[in-house]
Amino acid sequence: MSARLPATVLVIAKEPVPGRVMTRLTPPYTPQEAAALAEAALADTLHTVLKVPVRRRVLVLDGVPGPWLPPGFDLMAQGAGGLDERIAAAFGHCDRGPAVLIGMDTPQLTADLLAGVGRDSTDAWFGPAADGGFWALGFADPAHAAALVRGVPMSTDRTGAIQRRRLAEAGLSVSDLPVLRDVDTAADAAAVAACCPPGSRFTTTLNSLAEAGR
Known part of the structure; x- marks a missing residue:
């Protein structure tokens, strides 16, 4: 089979408003x-996605865009319901595949990590x-997303295992990407910053807070 490129990269995110994001x-x-x-x-995540050769880039946003949104993205409002419903709805707007959805809490993401997505005959x-x-x-x-994502309990320590099992039980061939650490706690923030590419906005911001005595 000839190599494919992801038709769409979806970034699901919340507007970075105090009290609504990274509350932990x-x-x-x-x-x-x-x-x-x-x-x-x-x-950082959005600018990384700009480096990935795809036909369409979409920000699936809860909120309104700000100056942090670079050109090159379509904007889509998140749907109603729990995160599983919102993820399923986002995939529902992808008329052609392959498509991949990522979050906003892994600024250490590099374009190389996404480079293999869509380039083989894998189903998921x-x-x-x-x-x-x-x-x-x-x-x-x-x-496939609607049936395989809806009903998965989100934000638990079993979410990934349940979602991965659903893919396999549906008979899909699955390519596993590397494990990444989300930014949830202050310890996560420090560990993730150490893995970010040089000059990342996340590391710069974290360092500036440290220099200010935080």
């Missing part, structure tokens, strides 16, 4: 500082997160 960073960080870190993580792609969730989910045919 508070304390030690204030809600404003946590929002600054979230904005940096989101901006799965990126597990260190906390038991997942940072990436992709389908060669996005029509």
Whole structure:
């Protein structure tokens, strides 16, 4: 089979508003500082996606866009319901596959990590997160998403295992991506910053807070 490219990369995210994003960073960080870190993580993620050769890039946003959104993205509002419903709805807007969805909490993501998605005959792609969730989910045919994502309990330490098992039980061939660590806690933030590419916005923001005595 000839190589394919992902038709769509979806980034599902919240507007980086204090008190609504990365709330587990508070304390030690204030809600404003946590929002600054979230904005940096989101901006890093979006600029990384710009480096991936795809036909369409979509920000699936809860909120309104700000100056952190670079050109080159279509904007889609998140649907109603739980995260499983919102993920399924996002894939529902992908008329042609393959498509992959990623979050905003892994600013250490590089374009190389996404380079293999869509380039083989695999039916699905799965990126597990260190906390038991997942940072990436992709389908060669996005029509599979509705049945395979809806009903998966989100934000638990078994979310990733349950989602991965559903893919396998549906008879899909699955390519597993490397495990990445989400930014949930202050310890996560420090560990992730150490893995970010040089000059990342996330690392710069975290370092600036440290220099300010945070």
